[in-house]
Amino acid sequence: MRRWVISTALALAFAAYGAADAKTFRFSTSGDINGLDPHLNNEGPTNAMKNNIYEALIFRDPDLKLRPSLATEWNQTSPTTWRFKLRQGVKFHDGTPFTADDVVFSVKRNNHDQSDLRTYSASVVEVKKIDALTVDLVTRVPDPILPQNIPAVFIMSQAWSEKNKTPTPVRGIVGNESYANLHANGTGPFKLLDRVADTRTVLVPNPDWWGKVEHNLTRVEFRPIVNAATRVAALLSGEIDMMFPVPLQDVPRLKRSAGIRVMEGPELRTIFLGMDQHRAELLDMPGSGKNPFKDKRVREAFYKAIDIQAIHKVVMRGASAPTGLMIAPGINGFAKDLNDRYPFDPDGAKKLLADAGYPGGFTVTLDCPNDRYVNDEAICQAVVPMLARVGVTVKLNAQTKSKHFDKIGQRQNWNTSFYMLGWTPGTYDAHNMLYNIITLKSGPGAGSNNSGQYTNPRVEELTRQIESESDQEKRNKMIWEAMKLHKEDFGHIPLHQQALAWGVRDSVAVLPQPPNDAVVVRFVKMK
Amino acid sequence: MIAFVIRRLLQSLIVMLTVGFVAFSMFNFLGDPINNMVGQDATEAEREHLRHVLGLDQPFYIQFLVYLGNALQGQFGMSYRLGMPVVRALAERLPATLELVFCAAGLALLVGVPLGVYTGLHRDRWLSKVFLTLSLIGISLPTFLIGILLILVFAVYLGWLPSFGRGDVVDLGWWTTGFLTVSGIKALILPAITLALFQLTLVMRLVRAEMMEVLRTDYIKFARARGLTNRAVHFGHALRNTLVPVITITGLQIGSLIAFAIVTETVFQWPGMGLLFLQAVQFVDVPVMSSYLVLIAFFFVAINLVVDLLYYFVDPRLRADRAVASGHG
Numbered sequence: 001m002r003r004w005v006i007s008t009a010l011a012l013a014f015a016a017y018g019a020a021d022a023k024t025f026r027f028s029t030s031g032d033i034n035g036l037d038p039h040l041n042n043e044g045p046t047n048a049m050k051n052n053i054y055e056a057l058i059f060r061d062p063d064l065k066l067r068p069s070l071a072t073e074w075n076q077t078s079p080t081t082w083r084f085k086l087r088q089g090v091k092f093h094d095g096t097p098f099t100a101d102d103v104v105f106s107v108k109r110n111n112h113d114q115s116d117l118r119t120y121s122a123s124v125v126e127v128k129k130i131d132a133l134t135v136d137l138v139t140r141v142p143d144p145i146l147p148q149n150i151p152a153v154f155i156m157s158q159a160w161s162e163k164n165k166t167p168t169p170v171r172g173i174v175g176n177e178s179y180a181n182l183h184a185n186g187t188g189p190f191k192l193l194d195r196v197a198d199t200r201t202v203l204v205p206n207p208d209w210w211g212k213v214e215h216n217l218t219r220v221e222f223r224p225i226v227n228a229a230t231r232v233a234a235l236l237s238g239e240i241d242m243m244f245p246v247p248l249q250d251v252p253r254l255k256r257s258a259g260i261r262v263m264e265g266p267e268l269r270t271i272f273l274g275m276d277q278h279r280a281e282l283l284d285m286p287g288s289g290k291n292p293f294k295d296k297r298v299r300e301a302f303y304k305a306i307d308i309q310a311i312h313k314v315v316m317r318g319a320s321a322p323t324g325l326m327i328a329p330g331i332n333g334f335a336k337d338l339n340d341r342y343p344f345d346p347d348g349a350k351k352l353l354a355d356a357g358y359p360g361g362f363t364v365t366l367d368c369p370n371d372r373y374v375n376d377e378a379i380c381q382a383v384v385p386m387l388a389r390v391g392v393t394v395k396l397n398a399q400t401k402s403k404h405f406d407k408i409g410q411r412q413n414w415n416t417s418f419y420m421l422g423w424t425p426g427t428y429d430a431h432n433m434l435y436n437i438i439t440l441k442s443g444p445g446a447g448s449n450n451s452g453q454y455t456n457p458r459v460e461e462l463t464r465q466i467e468s469e470s471d472q473e474k475r476n477k478m479i480w481e482a483m484k485l486h487k488e489d490f491g492h493i494p495l496h497q498q499a500l501a502w503g504v505r506d507s508v509a510v511l512p513q514p515p516n517d518a519v520v521v522r523f524v525k526m527k
Numbered sequence: 528m529i530a531f532v533i534r535r536l537l538q539s540l541i542v543m544l545t546v547g548f549v550a551f552s553m554f555n556f557l558g559d560p561i562n563n564m565v566g567q568d569a570t571e572a573e574r575e576h577l578r579h580v581l582g583l584d585q586p587f588y589i590q591f592l593v594y595l596g597n598a599l600q601g602q603f604g605m606s607y608r609l610g611m612p613v614v615r616a617l618a619e620r621l622p623a624t625l626e627l628v629f630c631a632a633g634l635a636l637l638v639g640v641p642l643g644v645y646t647g648l649h650r651d652r653w654l655s656k657v658f659l660t661l662s663l664i665g666i667s668l669p670t671f672l673i674g675i676l677l678i679l680v681f682a683v684y685l686g687w688l689p690s691f692g693r694g695d696v697v698d699l700g701w702w703t704t705g706f707l708t709v710s711g712i713k714a715l716i717l718p719a720i721t722l723a724l725f726q727l728t729l730v731m732r733l734v735r736a737e738m739m740e741v742l743r744t745d746y747i748k749f750a751r752a753r754g755l756t757n758r759a760v761h762f763g764h765a766l767r768n769t770l771v772p773v774i775t776i777t778g779l780q781i782g783s784l785i786a787f788a789i790v791t792e793t794v795f796q797w798p799g800m801g802l803l804f805l806q807a808v809q810f811v812d813v814p815v816m817s818s819y820l821v822l823i824a825f826f827f828v829a830i831n832l833v834v835d836l837l838y839y840f841v842d843p844r845l846r847a848d849r850a851v852a853s854g855h856g
Contacts, residue, residue: 031806035610042565113576116565181610197609197616198806199692199798225691225796226806229675233690237682371809402558402811410571411559423567436567445570 023526024219025508027242027519028231032198032224037181038154039109039169042116042426047152048518049222052203053093054154054186057084057103058147062512062520064330064428066147070098070155070187079142079470086133090210092157093184093191100129105158107137112168119426120149142468144475148332148427160185189213189522190220198224203521216525235260235503241526242508244517246501248317248374254503263502266321268328268515269424270433271373273306273366273383273493275299276417278453283417284364284395292362293417293452299490301352304345305390306383308495315378319499325483326423326433328497330515333430333479338487341494349390361391367419368396369404374498380420394418408451416451422498423449424516430479434463438486443467454491458482532832539828544595546824550817551591559583560607560811581607594817604814608807613818617800622702623693624792624799628784630719635726636777642727643734644766650739662728670787674721674794681717689714691796718795722788726780733776737769770841778834782827 033049034041041047059069071084090098104127111121123146126138139146161167166179184192189211190203203220205213223240225231228247234240236257246254246262255262275293276282282291292298308322324341327334353361368380377398384394399407408416425432440447440455442463447453462482469475486492500517510525561574561583578584582593597604603613642662646655665673682690694710696703705711741747742765750760789801796802800819807815 034608037610040610042569113573114580116569118573119569177605177612178610196798197611197619198802223692223796226802227794227796230678230691230794230796233675233678233683237686237690239682239689239691400558400809402560402562403556404558405562406559409562411574426567445572448570449567 022218023216024221025217025242025521025524025526026221026223026240027244028223028225028234028240029244030224030226030228030231033201033222035178035181036184036192036195037166037169037178038106038156038186039112039115039117040178040181042119044517047117048516048520049201050154050184050186051188051518052190052220052521053184053188053192054156055188056151056153056155057086058150060151060428062514062518062523064514064516066151069151070103074147076144076470077136079468080139082137082139082143082146083130084135084137086135087210088133090187091208092160092187093206094157094160096157096159098155098157098187100132100135102155102158103127103135104129105161106155107153109156109161109168110153115169117152120152123149142470144468144470144472145332145427145429145431148429152426155187156180157185189215193219211522214523214525215521217521220521220524232503235505238505238507240505242502242504242511242519244500244502244519245374246503248319248501250503251317251319251501259506261504261506263500263504263511263513264319265500265513266328266330266497266515267424267500267517268330268428268497269373269422270323270326270328270497271376271379271420271422271495272326273302273495274416274419274421274450274452274454275302275492276414276452277455277491278414279417282362282364283415285362292356292358295356296490297352297356298358299493300342301349301356301390302387302392303342303349303490303493304352305349305387305392306493306495307344307346307386308341309344310386311379311382312496315375315382316496316498319374319501320496321499322496323494324487326437326486326492326494327425327430327483328515331425331428331430331433333476333483335480335483338480338483346386346389353390353392359391361387361393363393363395364418365395365397365416367404367408367416368398369401369420370398372401372404373420373422376420379495410448414451414453419451421449421451430483431463431466434459434466434479434482438482438491439463452492454486454489456485456489456491459485532836535828535832535835539825539832542828543821543824547595547598547817547821548591550820551587551594551813554811554813554816555587557808557811557813560813563810564607590813594814598821603818606807606812606815608810608812608815613814616803616815617818617822619703620798620800620803622704623797624785624788624801626705627715627718627722627791627797627799628781628788630715631722631726631784632777632781634719634723635730635780638723639727639730640734640766640773643731644738644761646731647735647738647742648761658731662731665724665728666732668724670721670725670790671794673724674717674791677717677721678794687713688717690717693798718791718797721794722784722791726777726784729780730773730777733773734766734769737772738765741765741768771838774837774841775834778830778837782823782830785826786823 029045033046034043038050038054055069057071059067061067070087072087074082074084077083086100107121107124107127111118123139123143124137125140128136130136164179170178189206189209191206193204194202201222225234231243232250235243251262254260277293279291281289312320312322323339325339366380368377370377380396380398384396387394408419423437435442435446436448437450439460440450442460459482462478466475466478502513504511507527509527512520512523561578582590606613606616609616642658646658649655678690681688692714693705694714695708696705696711697707705715750764789805792799792801793805804819
């Protein structure tokens with residue numbers, strides 16, 4: 001049987017051009033979203049797209065503030081219980097009403113062992129339906145920052161999931177494909193109209209959405225373009241209205257182009273260098289029985305040998321915010337007074353190395369990704385001569401991210417002496433940074449990406465307390481103390497937050513640029 | 528003849544097996560796909576669990592045998608990145624690639640052969656020299672650069688053609704085609720030219736060289752002596768005799784057009800198999816990579832077979848030789 005179906009895209013394109021008030025927002029980035037299952041694929045652009053279609057109990061707005069969403073209010077009824085009052089009269093895109101059962105179902109689904117976003121609800125051990133519009137989330141230990149995680153836990157319809165045999169997130173098993181990964185049924189301000197992997201994802205407004213509509217769109221098209229030069233060309237030719245990231249070398253050119261503006265802002269991710277502080281003997285110094293990085297003076301010397309202004313001006317072409325702290329502004333716990341870097345001081349670095357017993361320096365390999373962060377390899381290349389100046393010979397090992405993260409990760413037993421890594425606290429809270437990067441024993445799974453195995457007993461203790469401290473002021477004081485100790489220990493060498501760069505045509509009137517690089521379609525206005 | 532075809536098909540199986548095995552042994556050097564699949568906050572236990580579910584904790588030869596066993600049952604696994612069966616992912620993209628490749632090959636032949644004949648016949652005309660100089664550019668510029676230049680001129684400055692995508696496609700149920708819509712055809716032009724350019728210059732230079740050689744042979748002199756028109760001599764006798772190498776090269780080049788459409792597809796965001804493969808490499812999507820490589824190996828073998836069969840029709844000597852040989856056997 002031959003079906004002569006003109007694709008819906010064509011039909012709707014005519015419809016869209018026909019209507020006088022049609023407003024289509026077309027945007028692009030370097031890769032497609034990885035799928036639509038709300039509980040699979042914990043990846044920035046994918047989560048951002050799901051956030052247009054699905055909603056969570058709480059919504060994080062472009063200023064990173066928490067706003068009521070499917071829950072109208074929430075509070076702690078006991079140290080381990082968070083109570084959520086649900087919004088009345090909300091409907092899923094397929095018309096089924098939203099109830100407490102959907103919340104119970106979705107949180108459990110998000111905690112399924114195949115879920116990729118389990119980390120956001122991992123502390124929840126029990127989901128209790130109190131009545132049709134009240135739900136309690138019971139946590140293993142007191143979890144003061146649970147509301148910070150809840151915006152990533154999307155709510156699905158239980159009836160829809162069960163009807164379509166997609167009650168759990170699954171991956172990689174033939175014959176057990178996730179229906180939810182290819183289809184969507186949320187409560188959000190936009191509905192999925194059409195999706196062709198690697199080609200387009202098309203959204204239309206949900207006319208029955210409960211919230212106040214702030215956009216003026218009739219249609220949204222997301223069209224990934226892998227090649228950066230093509231992406232720039234498509235923006236210049238007006239085929240798309242917005243694209244990111246703009247390659248750094250194209251920023252001045254786009255700024256000069258008529259009808260196009262470049263929106264720049266700091267990102268939440270902090271790029272830093274780490275040093276092996278646990279091996280008795282450095283990987284590059286076999287037989288010596290020595291690990292120079294165990295000496296704080298050596299770590300300080302490395303820090304002071306790096307000319308961050310040169311990296312900022314030359315390598316990053318100004319598109320970075322040098323940092324002295326491991327967390328960015330916008331992350332809860334950020335302290336401005338700790339963010340100043342120690343000064344660049346190569347002579348001091350030389351002296352420190354001499355004091356530590358390495359007047360002639362030593363040799364070390366720097367592990368670096370070459371396709372993960374903005375100019376990652378170029379930054380590492382710049383670090384090599386900076387350290388050579390103080391006598392340290394750095395061998396650069398730059399490779400693709402899959403290889404890099406595997407090498408410096410736990411599976412290869414932190415097979416690195418000196419490495420680059422970038423980290424965004426997924427919870428928008430400093431505890432996530434302390435827990436994953438700066439401590440080893442502050443809880444189960446702590447130090448998951450602490451490849452240099454830095455540890456300080458006081459910081460470990462503080463991190464444990466921070467996890468369950470409900471008094472925000474007290475908690476922030478503890479974060480400050482932990483961050484200060486880590487800074488004085490030279491536990492890692494923070495470099496910068498790279499800048500976001502979005503290319504936007506003047507056809508777009510309003511477009512918020514949150515520091516998490518998410519396109520929040522519900523606030524976009526076209527001219 | 529039938530035995531010959533069957534033998535070749537059996538050989539193709541061996542080629543595909545070898546390609547699959549080599550591919551699998553290489554994938555170990557691509558790194559760990561798990562990091563691309565789970566979030567940065569995932570614990571090592573969660574990673575290990577997923578690794579186990581996907582069978583990535585097995586040594587590569589076991590992974591290969593499992594893959595082989597499933598492949599024999601027609602199952603090529605699930606794409607890690609897309610979460611859909613690999614067969615469907617490839618089948619969805621095959622039409623885009625084949626339409627692009629055949630347009631490019633057609634363009635290369637339709638333009639390359641006449642240009643080759645012209646430059647072969649009129650070696651000293653200034654126009655021939657212009658064509659030859661241009662062909663040098665076509666051969667020496669990388670595909671990537673040609674694509675970007677075309678985009679810059681025709682999409683950005685002139686605004687005539689789209690810079691990316693395949694336009695609107697019509698779904699025929701088993702095939703999606705861009706030939707039936709204006710935007711589909713417009714979208715095809717730049718990628719087809721980009722992909723064709725190298726082949727075009729190759730065909731042109733090949734036809735030219737062959738023409739010049741054939742024109743020196745005795746039977747051309749006899750043809751002229753018989754008083755045949757230039758037209759009959761050039762096209763009836765000379766061109767026909769240049770076709771055997773042209774068919775061989777074109778046939779083989781179609782294989783490489785499919786395989787090397789990767790670059791063109793990436794530049795133009797053409798939703799074909801090449802783009803799928805490139806993204807699979809970045810994501811370490813092992814099932815997609817292995818199935819793509821095996822499929823390409825099959826294409827190469829199949830096209831070679833077709834080329835061999837075509838010889839029979841083009842070159843009467845082959846048919847005669849074969850008959851004599853089998854007569855003695």
